[in-house]
Amino acid sequence: MHSSLLLGMMLVGAVAWTGCAASAERPGASGVMRHVVLFKFKDDANADDIRKVEGEFLALKSRIPSVQSLEWGTNVSPEGLNQGFTHCFFVTFADAKARDAYLPHAAHQEFVKVLRPVLDKVLVIDYVSKD
Amino acid sequence: MHSSLLLGMMLVGAVAWTGCAASAERPGASGVMRHVVLFKFKDDANADDIRKVEGEFLALKSRIPSVQSLEWGTNVSPEGLNQGFTHCFFVTFADAKARDAYLPHAAHQEFVKVLRPVLDKVLVIDYVSKD
Numbered sequence: 001m002h003s004s005l006l007l008g009m010m011l012v013g014a015v016a017w018t019g020c021a022a023s024a025e026r027p028g029a030s031g032v033m034r035h036v037v038l039f040k041f042k043d044d045a046n047a048d049d050i051r052k053v054e055g056e057f058l059a060l061k062s063r064i065p066s067v068q069s070l071e072w073g074t075n076v077s078p079e080g081l082n083q084g085f086t087h088c089f090f091v092t093f094a095d096a097k098a099r100d101a102y103l104p105h106a107a108h109q110e111f112v113k114v115l116r117p118v119l120d121k122v123l124v125i126d127y128v129s130k131d
Numbered sequence: 132m133h134s135s136l137l138l139g140m141m142l143v144g145a146v147a148w149t150g151c152a153a154s155a156e157r158p159g160a161s162g163v164m165r166h167v168v169l170f171k172f173k174d175d176a177n178a179d180d181i182r183k184v185e186g187e188f189l190a191l192k193s194r195i196p197s198v199q200s201l202e203w204g205t206n207v208s209p210e211g212l213n214q215g216f217t218h219c220f221f222v223t224f225a226d227a228k229a230r231d232a233y234l235p236h237a238a239h240q241e242f243v244k245v246l247r248p249v250l251d252k253v254l255v256i257d258y259v260s261k262d
Binding site: 030033034035036038058061069070071072073074075076077078079081082083085088090096100103122123124125126127128129130131 | 161164165166167169189192200201202203204205206207208209210212213214216219221227231234253254255256257258259260261262
């Protein structure tokens, strides 16, 4: 009976561990590389142009292996301190080396070609997360 | 034997679930409210002033109940697109209501009093996370 219990705990523990893998990079986790990218599009960029940029950025998650996670959204702050920036993309890498593999990656360079014609301004901050 | 196995799985499952609670807000999770705050300090702000701001911001995590998580770091991007901003604080709330409870909170207002005298510029973007 004890060995069954132990086996059950080991099996479920293994499944739980797999499901938890992403929690190491949760906000508040220390030591991962965050890559924060803000965009303001040109006034004459239309909705289709912007949707294409959003989709192409999101696709980098599957195109560049060193991307650990990627999320994004558009500004909903009531504070009015967004300096015109409307979009935030938040990319997580394991470390600086993984970020360094991303920047010159062909898929990233292709994305920049889609972005440039409709971009007014960009802001990028990378930081190693501390809590 | 089967009931022991089941009990073992339930027990370990419960423990694993608790340990995983934070993963719902991991990068790539949809639907949480992210509050991204960038600072550039005045040129005459000294290291002690800046350390105090860092510590007081970090303390908001325990002072304001609606803060789900808070992490931060200083810029290490090699791209030179940080527009002078050196610090990024990344705060997660369950939703807009939780963010709205944070902004006027007395502890946040006290923090702003510490920040203002040494602050050159600030940028804030909030977004609901999508993946």
